Amino acid sequence: MMSTDDSLALHTDLYQINMAETYWEDKVHNRKAVFDLYFRKLPFGNGFALFAGLERIIDYIKNFQFSASDLTYLKEELGYGDEFLEYLKLVRFNGNIRSVREGEVVFGNEPVLRVEAALAEAQLVETALLNIVNYQTLIATKAARIKQVVNEQPLMEFGTRRAQEMDAAIWGTRAAFIGGFDATSNVRAGKLFGIPVSGTHAHAMIQAYKNEYTAFKKYARSHRDCVFLVDTYDTLKSGVPNAIKVAKELGDNINFEGIRLDSGDMAYYSKEARKMLDEAGFNETKIYASNDLDESTIISLQAQGAKIDAWGVGTKLITAYDQPALGAVYKLTAIENENGEMVDTIKISGNPEKVTTPGKKKLYRIVNMSNNHAEGDYVTLENEHPNEEEKLKMFHPVHTYISKFVTDFKAVNLHQDIFKDGNLIYQNPTLYEMKAYAKEQLNLFWDEYKRTTNPEEYAVDLSQKTWDNKMDNISEVREKVKVMVEND
Numbered sequence: 001m002m003s004t005d006d007s008l009a010l011h012t013d014l015y016q017i018n019m020a021e022t023y024w025e026d027k028v029h030n031r032k033a034v035f036d037l038y039f040r041k042l043p044f045g046n047g048f049a050l051f052a053g054l055e056r057i058i059d060y061i062k063n064f065q066f067s068a069s070d071l072t073y074l075k076e077e078l079g080y081g082d083e084f085l086e087y088l089k090l091v092r093f094n095g096n097i098r099s100v101r102e103g104e105v106v107f108g109n110e111p112v113l114r115v116e117a118a119l120a121e122a123q124l125v126e127t128a129l130l131n132i133v134n135y136q137t138l139i140a141t142k143a144a145r146i147k148q149v150v151n152e153q154p155l156m157e158f159g160t161r162r163a164q165e166m167d168a169a170i171w172g173t174r175a176a177f178i179g180g181f182d183a184t185s186n187v188r189a190g191k192l193f194g195i196p197v198s199g200t201h202a203h204a205m206i207q208a209y210k211n212e213y214t215a216f217k218k219y220a221r222s223h224r225d226c227v228f229l230v231d232t233y234d235t236l237k238s239g240v241p242n243a244i245k246v247a248k249e250l251g252d253n254i255n256f257e258g259i260r261l262d263s264g265d266m267a268y269y270s271k272e273a274r275k276m277l278d279e280a281g282f283n284e285t286k287i288y289a290s291n292d293l294d295e296s297t298i299i300s301l302q303a304q305g306a307k308i309d310a311w312g313v314g315t316k317l318i319t320a321y322d323q324p325a326l327g328a329v330y331k332l333t334a335i336e337n338e339n340g341e342m343v344d345t346i347k348i349s350g351n352p353e354k355v356t357t358p359g360k361k362k363l364y365r366i367v368n369m370s371n372n373h374a375e376g377d378y379v380t381l382e383n384e385h386p387n388e389e390e391k392l393k394m395f396h397p398v399h400t401y402i403s404k405f406v407t408d409f410k411a412v413n414l415h416q417d418i419f420k421d422g423n424l425i426y427q428n429p430t431l432y433e434m435k436a437y438a439k440e441q442l443n444l445f446w447d448e449y450k451r452t453t454n455p456e457e458y459a460v461d462l463s464q465k466t467w468d469n470k471m472d473n474i475s476e477v478r479e480k481v482k483v484m485v486e487n488d
Ligand SMILES: Nc1ncnc2c1ncn2[C@@H]1O[C@H](COP(=O)(O)OP(=O)(O)OP(=O)(O)O)[C@@H](O)[C@H]1O
Pocket: 262, 263, 264, 265, 266, 267, 268, 290, 291, 292, 293, 297, 300, 301, 304
């Protein structure tokens, strides 16, 4: 039987608690630590990502506390000692969090969120933060890709039945809304978040009434706005003619908003159905399409001249079908030493892209004032002020010979202060504002970064100081390893 589920504090990996225990025993648990949350590579081969998940993070952090039943479990089932449990009982998140906004356009290798807190606290919240950002950012990005393709045509999220369980359906549809979807079929998401809900009907209703004519008519009796599903038996011979027949009979008593195609060759069917609807005088009636759609099928349908006006997308959006993980990580970049000084830390890897960037950092977007377009993102150390510089040198952090100077620019700080000393100091925008923000921010980027296939790579650069600091840290670690090997 499932036991009490009254807190999210145990929604973490065991190793976080074990590390917290080690720090606590060693009395270093309250040393200040800085962690960056970032992903390395953009998903789906896209040219950008849309950040999502902050609202849930805020809620999680605000309520972060081990409950009595959590502590009992840790004691009785996992055998943690009483004194450590006493510490866990009192632990709250008392640190600082800075993050980009939900709906922000983000890229690989930039700190989208920064946690600065007591070492153990920062560690205990890592897993949940990654869990939330990894999924929601992935879905918001997938949604933005699909939105990019359909432009202003209506886009409905139909994925709940195929989502990886209930949380994914709810938070996924919210992320999809930020990314550009207009509505969801999930009524609970409508209630919780105020997302517009919309829907048609299923094949089951046709089957229940045995024939389309009766089913459409019965549906129309209880619903003024009608989108009839026309592919249960034969789309062109039966479905569309029956929809037209019912619409003609009922006239102004209904809004014959559309028909929905859910199988077969949707390019061919939509063109034929369009002709039939137009000939019957229903020029305003829209053609909806659904059935395993994603941005590639939609592009293909468009290229074939399909007459589709509205799109229902489920499985491939909500499960991030072609790339199920974003791969965001949470890395320690600075830690307080025994003298109370902050010391930068680095994690070295054979793969240069996996070497972390040490130091407490800020994230700027360099906007060219002459054309109001983004030139690149710029990661600086905490005490740098790029806006005070006349001329900014931007260079590729790995292939450093790729560089440019930017003069007429403004550096926009992308980080918002969310928590300060454990207190929430951020006023969360509404979901509609986040969606509008995402749309507006995307206008800052040239189309070359936004195409769905082989987009241009957008620059995410380190300031000279950040880069030098990284190189110094690498040399220092190399030196240490060398000394260790020599002393062996
Ligand atoms: N003209 C088209 N061009 C490209 N892709 C299409 C076209 N028409 C439909 N599709 C897509 O092809 C796939 C067809 O899938 P599938 O074969 O499972 O559907 P179906 O057999 O027509 O219907 P179902 O199995 O759901 O009853 C779907 O992803 C659909 O969106």
